[in-house]
Structure formats: structure tokens, C-alpha cells
Amino acid sequence: MAVTRRQLLQAAGAAGALGLAPFSVHAKAATRKVHIAVGGKALVYYLPLTIAEQRGYFKDEGLDVTISDFAGGSKALQAVVGGSADVVSGAFEHTLHMQSKRQMYRAFVLQGRAPMIGFGVSNKTMANYKSPADLKGKKIGVTAPGSSTNMLVSFFLAQHGLKVSDVAIIGVGAGAGAVTAMRTGQIDAISNTDPVISMLEASGELRTIADTRTMKDTLAIFGGNMPAGSLYAPQSWLDANPESAQALANAIVRADKWIQKAGVDEVAKSVPAAFLLGEPEVYKAAVRKSMDGLSPDGRIPPDGAATALKALAAYLPDFPADKIDPALVWTNQFTDVANKRYPDG
Template structure:
């Protein structure tokens, strides 16, 4: 695919804002401009990205007239790179990426919130529990993350800094998702990890880890961040949404159907829907992991200003490039497609 550059000037942004208000109306009954889409994601089997899998497996994309190909990358940072490089059209990825890209002058915007809490757990190998009693003891340790630059890495770095350490005091090692992450702990390749379910649930069930931080619930998230912290979103180039408003609306429709299904389904319905290999060989464990994580999924597809403020505070504290950033909330999330979604 042709490489695209998403750098917008002030005039283009103003014009885009005017078009954004018209997008849902244009998308209501129009022809799908781009029915064949490529969606990027970093770690599709993870519960963090369950809405994407549900939309795919339940046929919600097809119901909306879309032919979707999903490219699964080693981590969220890789899927963002693919979007910037033009090899995917849309990404299911962390909300923080919209802030980072806007700060760099690249007009990437979220159009649907999927996760209102990170769902990320920081834990260490049980055999090291006597030596590592808190985050402060992670200095000099090797910690697994889905991929460097991913939201799991960001979470760990934030925890390190909050506990008086430098963000590089622990070595961050990409261990991927699924069975590779489980193996990294069991084989002693890393001392601990910052990861999500079902990997965490599998390791807990096997007695392999001691949990230090848990953001699968609102309480756990507020304990760490002081507020909500938006996680997975659907994000894309702003000009894609404006050039393809019908397509964008159909994509959001499909994800909203998936969120509705997640909140109403029984755990066994979820387990029966996802590919068998996502269960990591233990259906009952997967069901328990889903139920423990259900609270983190967005009930309405929205991202709140409170969530934005929480995320900005984290990023300003971690990234020197963002320390003095002035990125407006409405440049990171456009709610118009969610508000117009047919569910």
C-alpha cells in the first residue's frame, strides 16, 4: 500500500473539525467507501483486545458489509508503526498512542473506546517473592512486557517512577502474548512481567507469580493512577475518517455490537466464541479470567475527559517529549461515530 503521511496544518484541522460534525449524517445511509479493510493489533489473543475478536468471530464486521483482515503484531507499538507506514487502515490499540501522535503533529484519533481500565497486572515469579516484595525491589530485574513501547511497558515504567525508581532501572524484555509469555516466566527467562489476561490468569492458576499491581478493576486502576485510565481503543488517521465516514461508522457499529455482547454474555458464551487456541488449554480458567476482567470493558464506547486527564498525567511524567505537551482532548477522541452507532 502507498505510504501515507498524516501531518496536518491548522487550516486542515479546522476543516476536519467541521467535517467531523457532518460525518455521522453522511455515514447514515451512504455507500461503504472502503469495504476491504486491514485492522492492526498487537496481541489479539489477549483479553485486552477481546472486542476485536468478538466482532470478528460473531460476524459483526460482515453484518456491517465489511471484509476485514486482521494483522496481529508483536505489540501495540508495532501496530502503530504499521498504521503510520500505511500497511493497515485502522488499529485496535492503546489510547496513549493518539496523544503521542498528536503531539508529533500526526493526526491520529480514537473513534471508539474499548477498555476503560488497563487490565494490566505487574507480577513477579513466586520463587522471587521473598526478595521482591514491592515495585521498589524491581531495580536490576528483567521484566517481561508484550513488546517495548507497548501499554504494558508504559504501565511498568509508570509504576517504577511512582515508586522512586528510574524508568530504566528494570530491563524491559518483549515476551509477546499467549504461550510465549507463560513460558518466559516458567522457564525463568524473566524475573517478572507486566501483562494481561489470560496470561496472568494462567500463571496465577499455576502458582507461578505473586501480584504486585492489578488494574483489572476500577479500584485497582484508581489506586495506581488516581483515576480511570483508558486502555484499548479503535484509532485511525483523522483524514481516513473524513474521507471514509460510512466505512468508519460501520467499523464503530461492529465494535459497539461486540461491547454489548461482552457485557451481556455468559463466560461460557465468550469461551465458545474465541478461537480454541486462545483458551491456553484450559477453558474454565479462561472463563474465570474473562469474568474477572469484564469490568474493564467500556459500556458505551466513550472516553471521558477524566480518563484523558489521567493518561496525560502519566505520559507527562514519563516522557520528556510530552512533559510540556499541549494536546487537546478533542484531538485524541472523536465521539461522533459512537453517538451515531447502530447497535
């Protein structure tokens, strides 16, 4: 998966000459079967992926899509790195992290324009929480170590003068297992997305101390647009399969727009019953709280990669931010076409 210096220079040269992302002019015929790896499919964070699947948008585009679910975004990425899947439905910032390892990945359609992650403490084991300093020595649950939920914890700790080594990071998954971990006292705090966070809030078991489900809070915490859930893939796959990438972008853009128009009741009817975790009203509340953070059109904000790069540099020790080119990890080439093709969803 590593790229040579010569390949990097060729890619940069192509980008400069064309004024857009470096996609191969002589692309191979599209692969119509696509395998997507996702970390926590039931989460509202990945709602557009499920809607595109449930409403038949992938099939409408002539795609035969297989979706494999993993405990967290880092695990989903590992599946693509290992070659068992083609595309990741995961956190945008992983593309930057991979470039630091000389592996070129690019996000090409957005599901969430805000991280939509809630970070809170247990009202049972941390009832006397007063400040971030109280987190020292505590067990914090994330979907999986290295995932975006872990990133928010690390960023929050760094902002308040703490280090990741001051706490214990524990992977608890993204569904009922995460709720159980909090309820049984296996963890003292949790960083997760909805419906997990809303379920714990509704029952009075969680006190949220950082919330990126809205654009207002996201801008306040990160200082700029922080794109989140996206479809991203190795640059080599995009070069070889531009038609499949376009079809995927078309389906997700349609799903993004449908969600905004349909509202929470229709969304709850459209997802698998297991996603509701037995509490449909709580699930609806979760979708409602996250609606602002869901992308309305799949487009990646121009300043998003720079904001994500600053966040990574702030909490990852020795992260080579000065050697990263943010322009190479995203493109709106496919989403622009999709929005023209489906202006009304």
C-alpha cells in the same frame, strides 16, 4: 503522515465551529475493505474485536475486514504508520504519543475502559519481594517495548522513585511465549493482560503488585478514567472513510454489549480454541476478572484523554504535554450513532 501547521489550524478551526471532531464535510466514498492491525489478538484486552469478527458483526455492516496480529500494540501501530494497515486495535494513549510527533490519530470506539493490565513478580526468582525497590536490576517482560504494558511498568516505577533504566525491559509477546518466559526464568517480573496474568496467578507462579483489571484499581492508580483498548486511525483515514469508521464502531459496540450479556461461558465458546491456551477454566476466570474493565458501550469517557496525558507526562522524559490537545485524539461521534442503532446490542 506529518501534518503542517496550516492543517492543524484548519482542523482546530473546524472543531470549534462545529463543536465536535473535525471530520471532512466532503468525505470520499467509504472504503469497504478495512485492514486492522492488533497487538496480541488473543488477549482479553482485545476481546470485543474477536467477538465482532467471530459473530459476523463486521460482515453485517458490509465490511470485508482483515486482521493482522503483532507482538504488541507498538508493532501494530507501526503497521498503520507504514501504510500496510488502516486502523489500529490498540491502546488509547498511543494517539497522544503520535500527536507529540505531529501525526494526528483519533480513537473512535472503545473496547476497554480500564487498561486491564496486571503487573507482577515471579514467585520463583523474586520470592523475597518486599517493595518496588526490589525491582532494581531485574528483567521485566512486556508484550513489546513501547506498548501499553511497558507504559504501566514505567508509570509504576516513576511512582516509586525508580527509572526505566533501573530495570531491563524485554518483549515477550502476549500469549504462550509470555507464560513460558516467566516459567523458565527468562524474566523476573511481567506486565501483561489476560489470560496470561490469570494463568500465572492460578499456578501460583505470579504475585501481582499492580492491577488495572477493575475500575476501582484503575482510578486509584491513575487518578481518573484511563481508556485502554480502542480502535483508532489516522485523522486522514477517518476523514476519507466515515462510513467504514461508522460500520466498525457499530460492530464493536454490538460486541461490547454482547459480552456483558453473554457471560464467561458463552465468551469461551465463541473465541478460537487457541485463545484458551489449553486451560478453558483459567480463560473463563480471566474474562470474569476483566469484565469490569471491558467497555459496556464503546463510549470514550470525557476525562480519559486528560488522564492518559498525565500518565504519559509522568513517565516519558521531555514529553511535550503542554503542546498536546487531548480533544483531538478521541470522538464519540460514531459510538453515539452506534448506540442509537443498536440500543440492546
